[in-house]
Amino acid sequence: MSTATWLDIGWVDHIPVRGSRTVQVEGGDDIAVFRTAEGKVFALLDRCPHKHGRLSQGIVHGGAVACPLHNWRISLSTGEALGEDKGCTPTVPVKIDGGRVLICRAGTLKAAG
Amino acid sequence: MEHRHLKPDADTREHLVVIGNGMAGCRAVEELLARDPSRYRVTIFGAEPRVNYNRIMLSPVLAGEKCFDDIVINDAAWYTDNGIALVAGDPVAAIDRAAKTVTTRSGLAESYDRLLIATGSDPFIIPVPGKDLPGVIAFRDMDDVDTMLAAADAGGDAVVIGGGLLGLEAAHGLSLRGMKVTVIHLMPTLMERQLDEAAGWLLKNALEARGQTILTGADTAEIVGTGKVEGVRLKDGTLIPASLVVMAVGIRPSTQLARDAGLAVGRGIQVDDHMVTSDPAVLAVGECVEHDGQVYGLVAPLWDMCRSLADGLVEQHSGYRGSVTSTKLKVSGIDVFSAGDFSGGDGCEDIVLRDASRGVYKRVIVKDDRIVGAVLYGDTADGGWYFDLLKRQEDVSDLRDLLIFGQAFAAGGGAADPKAAVAALSDDAEICGCNGVTKGQVVSCIAKGAHSLDAVRGTCKASASCGSCTGLVENLLALTLGDDVQSGPKTMCKCTSFGHDDVRREIVAQAMRSIPEVMQKLHWTTPDGCSSCRPALNYYLLCALPGDYIDDQQSRFVNERLHANIQKDGTYSVVPRMWGGLTNPRELRAIADVVEKYNAPMVKVTGGQRLDIFGIKKEDLPAVWADLGAAGMVSGHAYGKALRTVKTCVGSEWCRFGTQDSTGLGVKLERMSWGSWMPHKFKIAVSGCPRNCAEATIKDFGVVCVDSGYELHVGGNGGIHVRATDLLCKVATEQEAMDYCAAFIQLYREEARYLERTAPWIERVGLAHIVARIVDDEPGREALRARFLFSQSFSQDDPWAQRAEGAEAEHHAPMARFIPQGEYA
Numbered sequence: 057m058s059t060a061t062w063l064d065i066g067w068v069d070h071i072p073v074r075g076s077r078t079v080q081v082e083g084g085d086d087i088a089v090f091r092t093a094e095g096k097v098f099a100l101l102d103r104c105p106h107k108h109g110r111l112s113q114g115i116v117h118g119g120a121v122a123c124p125l126h127n128w129r130i131s132l133s134t135g136e137a138l139g140e141d142k143g144c145t146p147t148v149p150v151k152i153d154g155g156r157v158l159i160c161r162a163g164t165l166k167a168a169g
Numbered sequence: 170m171e172h173r174h175l176k177p178d179a180d181t182r183e184h185l186v187v188i189g190n191g192m193a194g195c196r197a198v199e200e201l202l203a204r205d206p207s208r209y210r211v212t213i214f215g216a217e218p219r220v221n222y223n224r225i226m227l228s229p230v231l232a233g234e235k236c237f238d239d240i241v242i243n244d245a246a247w248y249t250d251n252g253i254a255l256v257a258g259d260p261v262a263a264i265d266r267a268a269k270t271v272t273t274r275s276g277l278a279e280s281y282d283r284l285l286i287a288t289g290s291d292p293f294i295i296p297v298p299g300k301d302l303p304g305v306i307a308f309r310d311m312d313d314v315d316t317m318l319a320a321a322d323a324g325g326d327a328v329v330i331g332g333g334l335l336g337l338e339a340a341h342g343l344s345l346r347g348m349k350v351t352v353i354h355l356m357p358t359l360m361e362r363q364l365d366e367a368a369g370w371l372l373k374n375a376l377e378a379r380g381q382t383i384l385t386g387a388d389t390a391e392i393v394g395t396g397k398v399e400g401v402r403l404k405d406g407t408l409i410p411a412s413l414v415v416m417a418v419g420i421r422p423s424t425q426l427a428r429d430a431g432l433a434v435g436r437g438i439q440v441d442d443h444m445v446t447s448d449p450a451v452l453a454v455g456e457c458v459e460h461d462g463q464v465y466g467l468v469a470p471l472w473d474m475c476r477s478l479a480d481g482l483v484e485q486h487s488g489y490r491g492s493v494t495s496t497k498l499k500v501s502g503i504d505v506f507s508a509g510d511f512s513g514g515d516g517c518e519d520i521v522l523r524d525a526s527r528g529v530y531k532r533v534i535v536k537d538d539r540i541v542g543a544v545l546y547g548d549t550a551d552g553g554w555y556f557d558l559l560k561r562q563e564d565v566s567d568l569r570d571l572l573i574f575g576q577a578f579a580a581g582g583g584a585a586d587p588k589a590a591v592a593a594l595s596d597d598a599e600i601c602g603c604n605g606v607t608k609g610q611v612v613s614c615i616a617k618g619a620h621s622l623d624a625v626r627g628t629c630k631a632s633a634s635c636g637s638c639t640g641l642v643e644n645l646l647a648l649t650l651g652d653d654v655q656s657g658p659k660t661m662c663k664c665t666s667f668g669h670d671d672v673r674r675e676i677v678a679q680a681m682r683s684i685p686e687v688m689q690k691l692h693w694t695t696p697d698g699c700s701s702c703r704p705a706l707n708y709y710l711l712c713a714l715p716g717d718y719i720d721d722q723q724s725r726f727v728n729e730r731l732h733a734n735i736q737k738d739g740t741y742s743v744v745p746r747m748w749g750g751l752t753n754p755r756e757l758r759a760i761a762d763v764v765e766k767y768n769a770p771m772v773k774v775t776g777g778q779r780l781d782i783f784g785i786k787k788e789d790l791p792a793v794w795a796d797l798g799a800a801g802m803v804s805g806h807a808y809g810k811a812l813r814t815v816k817t818c819v820g821s822e823w824c825r826f827g828t829q830d831s832t833g834l835g836v837k838l839e840r841m842s843w844g845s846w847m848p849h850k851f852k853i854a855v856s857g858c859p860r861n862c863a864e865a866t867i868k869d870f871g872v873v874c875v876d877s878g879y880e881l882h883v884g885g886n887g888g889i890h891v892r893a894t895d896l897l898c899k900v901a902t903e904q905e906a907m908d909y910c911a912a913f914i915q916l917y918r919e920e921a922r923y924l925e926r927t928a929p930w931i932e933r934v935g936l937a938h939i940v941a942r943i944v945d946d947e948p949g950r951e952a953l954r955a956r957f958l959f960s961q962s963f964s965q966d967d968p969w970a971q972r973a974e975g976a977e978a979e980h981h982a983p984m985a986r987f988i989p990q991g992e993y994a
C-alpha cells in the first residue's frame with residue numbers, strides 16, 4: 057500500500073507544450089495533466105463539466121483549455137468554466153521537483169472518485 | 170596559493186569558517202563585518218584558486234568587454250586588511266559536526282564554532298555518451314572561460330547545449346570571439362522559463378540575424394569524438410561538428426558536503442529564516458540552500474539572504490522571507506526583461522503591446538489590480554518600473570489604460586482619454602506609419618464615405634498593414650461619425666483586429682513563417698491566441714509554405730491531432746479510405762478482424778460509401794492503424810478539414826445507362842487529392858450519367874458524366890443548408906476533369922476563409938470569379954494546378970502509418986497509471 061502523499065507521474069518534458077497527457081486511475085476517471093506555453097503544469101479531472109468531454113484532448117491557450125466536444129473554455133488553475141458557461145471540474149494539486157511532475161495523491165483519489 | 174592558518178594564541182574570538190569563496194559566502198562576510206568587524210575570527214575556504222569575483226560578469230569577460238581584474242569584488246588586500254584567512258584552491262572535502270572541524274582535500278583540518286556553507290551550484294551535465302570528452306565544458310567559473318577563450322583562439326565550430334540565459338550568453342561571447350555557434354535547445358522557444366512564446370520568437374530571430382544557428386525542439390543524443398570532442402549528434406540523426414561543447418542546461422544546488430555531514434537536505438540545504446540549517450552551529454547561504462521550498466539561481470535573493478544571515482549572527486534577527494526575481498539577458502544590443510509570474514491564468518489580465526516595426530513586444534500581467542508579471546522585449550526601459558510596482562504590490566487600476574505605454578506616459582505625459590488625445594492631434598500628424606497616412610487623410614476618407622475600419626483600410630490604406638494604428642483609426646471613426654460607425658467584417662477572433670483575408674494577405678506579403686511571427690507582426694492582443702485563431706493560422710501557414718512549414722500539432726483540433734473522430738464518450742471512430750467506394754475481401758477481412766480484436770461496439774456503412782469503426786480507445790489507435798495498414802489501407806481523413814470521400818456510382822462498366830467510367834475517375838480524383846489540408850472538409854462525387862446516383866450535385870466538386878464528356882459542378886452542400894452545385898463548365902476528357910478539379914481545390918485552399926466550405930465561399934465571391942480564374946484563364950488554371958500538385962507532394966504520407974510506427978506516441982499513451990490500493994506504474 058502506497059502511503060506517499062505525492063505521486064510521481066513522470067518528466068515534465070514528456071507533456072507537450074500547450075498540450076496534455078493523462079494519468080489513468082484504476083476504478084475512476086482519468087486525470088488530465090496540462091502544460092501551458094509558459095511552462096506551468098496543471099492537473100484536472102479529465103472531464104468537462106458540460107457533457108463530460110475529455111479536456112485532455114482540447115486546445116490549450118493561455119491558462120485555459122477549450123473542450124473538444126463543444127468548445128467550453130475551462131480554467132486550468134481553478135477548473136471553472138470561463139465566460140458565459142457555468143460549471144467546474146475538480147483540480148488536483150501539482151508540484152514540480154527536479155523536472156518530475158508530482159500530483160497530490162489525496163487530490164487524485166478525490167477527483168477521480 | 171594555499172596558506173596554513175594557525176589560530177593565534179591570543180585570539181579567543183569565536184571562529185567562523187566559510188566554505189565557498191563565491192558571491193554569497195563573501196557577501197555574508199561583508200555584511201557581518203559591516204555590523205560587527207571584531208566579533209568573529211573568519212577563515213574562508215574556496216575551491217577556486219583565486220580571490221572572490223563577480224560571477225555574473227563572466228559573460229562580459231567571455232564577450233571581451235571586461236577582463237578578470239575588472240570583475241574582482243574583493244582583492245587580496247581585502248582579506249588581509251580584515252584579518253580573514255583565505256584558503257584558495259583547496260576544496261573542503263568533509264565536515265565533522267561532532268568534532269566541529271572541516272578537512273580539505275589536501276588534508277588541512279580546521280575547527281569551527283560557526284560554520285557557513287556557501288558552495289553555490291554545480292552545473293548539470295546531461296548524461297549522454299561522450300559527456301566526458303575533452304572539449305566538453307560547463308559555464309560556471311573562470312576556468313571555463315579560459316577554456317572557451319583558448320578554443321575560440323583556435324577557431325572553428327562551437328555547440329552550446331541549452332538556450333537559457335547562461336547558454337545564450339555563452340553563445341554570444343563565443344560568436345563575438347569568431348566561432349561559428351550553434352545553440353541546441355530542447356524546448357520549442359528560447360529562455361522559456363523567463364520569456365513567453367512571443368518574446369522567445371523575437372529573440373531567436375535577433376540571434377539568427379547575428380549569425381548564430383538556433384535549433385529549438387532539438388534533443389541531444391550523444392557527443393561524438395575520439396580523444397576529444399568532434400561533434401554533437403541529435404536524436405533526429407543530425408550531426409553538428411564542434412571543437413567545443415558548452416553545456417548550459419541548468420544547475421543543481423551543491424549539497425554533497427552537507428548531505429554527507431547528515432544535514433537536512435531537500436533540493437538544497439534546508440535553512441530557516443535566519444539561514445540556519447538543521448544543525449544550529451551550521452549556516453548556509455546562496456544557491457546551495459532551499460528556503461521555504463524555494464531554491465534560487467540569481468544573485469538578488471542572495472543579497473537578502475546575506476542580510477538576514479548577518480543579522481542573525483550578531484543577534485539582531487530580521488528573517489529572510491523569500492525573494493521575487495527579475496532577469497535580464499546580458500547580450501549587448503538585445504534587450505530582454507522578465508519578472509514575476511507570466512503564466513497568466515485565472516483572473517489574470519494580459520495587457521499586450523506589439524510594435525512590429527520597432528521589434529518591440531511588451532506584456533504586463535495584472536491580477537486584482539496588481540502587476541504580477543512582466544515580459545519585455547526590444548524596449549526594456551520600463552522593466553525596473555514594472556518590477557517596482559510588482560514588488561510593492563501597488564494598485565494600478567488608475568494607470569490601467571496607460572500602463573503598457575510606460576512610466577513616462579502613465580505619469581501624465583499622455584492625456585488619459587484616448588479619444589481626446591486623438592482629437593488633439595493636428596491634421597498632418599501621421600496615423601499610419603506603414604503607409605504614411607496622416608490624420609487629415611484619414612478624416613477626409615471617412616468624410617467621403619468610408620464608414621468602417623475596413624472601408625478606411627481599403628481606401629486610404631491606414632491600418633491596412635501592421636495594424637498597430639487600428640485603435641487610432643477607430644477613434645477617428647468614432648470622433649468623425651459618432652454612432653454611424655459601421656462595424657466591419659468580422660475579425661478572426663477576439664485576439665486580433667484583422668479579418669481572415671487581411672491575415673492571409675499579410676502572411677504571404679510579409680513572407681511570415683510561424684504562428685508567433687504572425688501574432689507579433691499583426692499585433693495579436695493575446696500572448697498565444699485562442700482555439701479559434703490558432704487552427705486558422707496553422708492552416709494558412711501550411712497552405713502558404715508547402716513542405717516548409719512545421720505543422721503545430723497543438724494548434725489543431727483533437728480530431729486532426731489524433732487522426733480520428735472523437736466521440737461523446739471520449740473514444741474514437743476510425744474510417745479507412747475506400748477509394749471511390751470500392752473495397753475487396755482483404756480490406757473487409759482486416760476491418761472485421763479489427764472490430765473483433767479491439768471490441769469495437771459498432772461498425773457502420775457511412776453516408777460517404779465506406780465503413781466506420783466506432784468505440785476505439787485512444788491508446789489502441791496506433792495498433793488499429795497498424796493492422797489496417799498491413800492490409801493496404803490508409804487514413805480516410807473522416808476527421809479532417811481535408812478531402813473526405815469521393816463517392817462514385819458503378820458507371821459505364823456495369824450500368825446500362827453509364828456513359829463514362831465514373832468509378833475509375835472517382836478513384837483517380839481521390840488518389841490525386843487525398844491528404845490535402847483545406848479550409849474545411851471537401852467532398853467529391855462522380856456520377857456516370859445525369860440520373861446522378863452519386864449525388865454529385867450536392868458536393869464541393871461534382872462530376873456528372875455525359876456522352877460527350879464531363880460536366881463539372883462546384884459549390885454543392887448537403888448539410889445544414891442544402892445547396893445544389895453551380896455548373897462550372899463542361900470538358901471533353903478525363904484529364905481535363907482532373908486538371909480543373911486540382912485547380913479548383915487550390916483556389917479554394919488559397920482564398921477561402923478557415924471553416925468556410927465551398928458553398929458559402931462561392932456565394933460570397935460569386936461564381937463569375939471562379940469561372941474567370943478556372944475556366945477563362947488557362948495559364949492561371951495551370952499555375953493553380955501546379956501549386957496543388959506541388960503541395961500534395963508533401964502531404965500524401967499516410968498519417969496513420971507514421972503513428973503506427975511510433976511517431977508522436979505521446980498523443981496516445983497515458984503518462985502514468987495509478988492503482989489506488991497499491992503501487993503505481
Ligand code: SRM
Pocket residue numbers: 734735736742744773774775776777778779781807813814850852867885886887888889890926
Ligand atoms: C459518419 C457519417 C454519418 C454516417 O454514419 O454515415 C458522418 C458523421 C459525422 N458528420 Fe457528417 N457524416 C457523414 C456523412 C455526411 C454527409 C453525406 C455525404 O458526405 O455524402 C453530409 C452531407 C454532405 C455535405 O457534407 O455537404 C454530412 C454533413 C455533415 C455536416 C454539415 C456540413 C455542412 O456543410 O453543413 C457536419 C457538421 C460540420 O462539418 O460542421 C457533419 C459532421 C459530422 C460529424 C463529424 C460530427 C462531429 O463533428 O463530430 C460526425 C462524426 C461522426 C463520427 O464520429 O464518426 N456532417 N455528413 C458520414 C461519414 C462520411 C464519411 O465516410 O466520411
Ligand SMILES: Cc1cc2nc3c(=O)[nH]c(=O)nc-3n(C[C@H](O)[C@H](O)[C@H](O)COP(=O)(O)OP(=O)(O)OC[C@H]3O[C@@H](n4cnc5c(N)ncnc54)[C@H](O)[C@@H]3O)c2cc1C
Pocket residue numbers: 188189190191192193194214215216217224225226227228259260261262287288289290308309310335338423426454455456457465466467468469471497499
Ligand atoms: C556566466 C554566469 C552569468 C550569470 N549571470 C547572472 C546574472 O546576470 N544575474 C544574476 O542574478 N545571476 C547570474 N548568474 C548567477 C549568479 O552568478 C549566482 O546566482 C551566484 O554566483 C550564486 O552565488 P553563490 O555564492 O551561491 O555561488 P558561487 O558564486 O558559485 O560560489 C560558490 C563557490 O563555492 C565554491 N565551492 C564549492 N564547493 C566547495 C568546497 N567543497 N570547498 C570550497 N569551496 C567550494 C565554488 O568553487 C564557488 O567558488 C550567473 C552565473 C553565471 C555562471
Ligand code: SF4
Pocket residue numbers: none
Ligand atoms: S447527422 Fe448529426 S448526429 Fe448524425 S452523424 Fe451527422 S452530426 Fe452526428
Ligand code: FES
Pocket residue numbers: 104105106107108109123124125126127128
Ligand atoms: S462536454 Fe465539454 S463543452 Fe460540452
